[in-house]
Amino acid sequence: MEIALEKSTETNASLRIKLTKSDYQSEVDKKLKDYGRRASIKGFRPGKVPTSLIQKMYGKSVLVDEINELLKNTVNNYIRDNKLQVVGDPLPDREKADAIDWDTQSEFEFNYNLGLASDFEVDFNALPPVPAYEIEAGETELNSTIEELKTRFSGHTHAEESAEGDMIYGELKQDAKEEGEPFSTKTALPTKQIAANELPKFIGLKKGDVVTFDIQKAFPDEKARALATGLKAEEATSLEGEFTFTVDDVTRNEPAEIGQEFFDKVLGKDAVENEEQFREKVLEIIKSNYGREATTLQRIEIEQALLDNIAISLPTEFLKQWLLTNNEGNITEADVEEQYDTFARSVKLQLIKNKIASENEINVSYEDVMETTRSMVREQFGFYGDDEQMKQSIDQIARQYLMDEKGNNYMQMYNRMFDDKVIELIKEKLTLEPKTISVDEFKELVSARQPQA
Known part of the structure; x- marks a missing residue:
């Protein structure tokens, strides 16, 4: 086997793979022999079908399948072993592949077009400070929230x-x-x-x-x-x-009247005993909610700081072609043009986060995902207690959830945890500047700081 990478630009390359008979024939012969043992063909006893007939019936399809599998593994291993910063998937040269004569050729050549991201470094010392927002929520927000609650529980x-x-x-x-x-x-x-x-x-x-x-x-x-x-x-x-x-x-x-019945509906039975306690508790919830929103805004600020200060070049035309090919029939060239900037932003951001994770040995294990899912199950179903039977029930529900949607739930949970771990590490490395803002200022910032392409 011969394999060679030819870079035409910093972000575009071609991977050429040449295969000879010695690269694939032993596996082809092994699979054909297995077909011969299992084939049930009229006129022949099981396991006694002539090799020539098995070759005639299944030879080409087995050859094609084996070479496709060999190519997939070869390309993936080459990318991994050479630590290529590939974006999108390798695109095979269809014209060259279609010209192959599977009946007569014993040596094959395949070409794959690769899109590469340019090299980059993550230097936390070169990144600017990021605000750590604290949102001031007071009487105005408390009173408007209580009025909303009175309407909701009317x-x-x-x-x-x-x-x-x-x-x-x-x-x-x-x-x-x-x-x-x-x-x-x-x-x-x-x-x-x-x-x-x-x-x-x-x-x-x-x-x-x-x-x-x-x-x-x-x-x-x-x-x-x-x-x-x-x-x-x-x-x-x-x-x-x-x-x-x-x-x-x-x-x-x-609107609901202020009183114990209203307090119980909003916060739960006997959570508070009077209006003063009610207002304190509601304000505490408001501040907690705004705290989560401030954390979300800070995440946006961090991501924008990474994108603004870490230069990465992408193979734009390759990626547009890859998007069309990968979503054939479901997306048009106009769709790609309209959505490309947002897509490129997410690609760059993921490259940066992956590099940070690799350099800092950030990993998410199956047990990490399970433990987070267990906590979610406890919260959603109101499971309390720590006896063995309860643990088994929680584990069963957690595993079922992660297996649902063809494993997509697991990947979503994994990706969320991975992202959270990377962001937390970045916070430790960056300078965070405390900044107190009003609710109105916060709303203006959210509007202005939405992720930009």
Whole structure:
């Protein structure tokens, strides 16, 4: 076997592989012999099929399979052994491969185009300081959160007459049209979904009142029309004309009142005993939530600092071609052009993180993944206790979760843990500058610091 790498540019290369009969024939013969032992062909006893017939029937397919397997292993081993910074997958020269005569050739030559990332170093000392944000959350955020909670845990009351935001219950009718059946149903009309220019007709209604309206004008949204009539979306689409609605009842959401019942609904039974404790606990939760958001923002800042200060060149045209080939039929050239900058950003970021992990011996083991999944299972299912039976149940659920989705759950968990470990190490290496900001300033930063291409 001959294998040679030819670099045309810093980021583009060709891998040429030449195979002779000695590279593959012994494995081909071994597989054909195995076929001969297992073949069941009419007129021959098992294991007594002539070698020439086995060769004629299976020889070419076995040869092709064996060479493809040999090529895959050869390419992967060469990349690994030579520590090539390959991006995308090697793309075979299809024209050269299609020209092979599998019936007569015994020596073969294959070419693979490789996309390479340029060499780079990660020098933490050359990276700028990254802000460590602390978000100030105080009375303003606390009061607005409590108002939201009062709305979320609101109760229903019966109103004498309808107002905007109410739910109106009653009977919806339409007289029969030519060759049609009359329409009649008991339903509820949510005033929030009624078109603004039609809404005044539905304000001030009392029990027994009748209102006439055009169904399409009042409910121009097809989903809202389906909800109001109780019909399927496709049936509601064709509804038109005037309908009458007779009011039976009006209900209104009333914000929850401050008190023990409200405290228990929000925080759990008897978690707090009075409004002062409630406010303290809610503020604590708000600050905790903003703390997580600050950590997410800091992660974005760290990643942007890496990209801004570590220069990496990518094989742009190769990667665009690889994306088209790898997603053949599912993506267009226009899609690739539109999405390429975001894709290139993620490739560069992953290269940097992989290098940091390699240089600092960061690894994620199966047991690491299992332990994190166990914690997730305990939290989601509310498992408490530490007896052997409980441990076995948790392990069974954790293993099942990791095996689901064809192993994708395991890879997602692994990648998340790998990423977290790398980010934590980077934080130890970088200079973090504490910075206190208001909630409004934080929101502005989030908007401005979204990942850029």
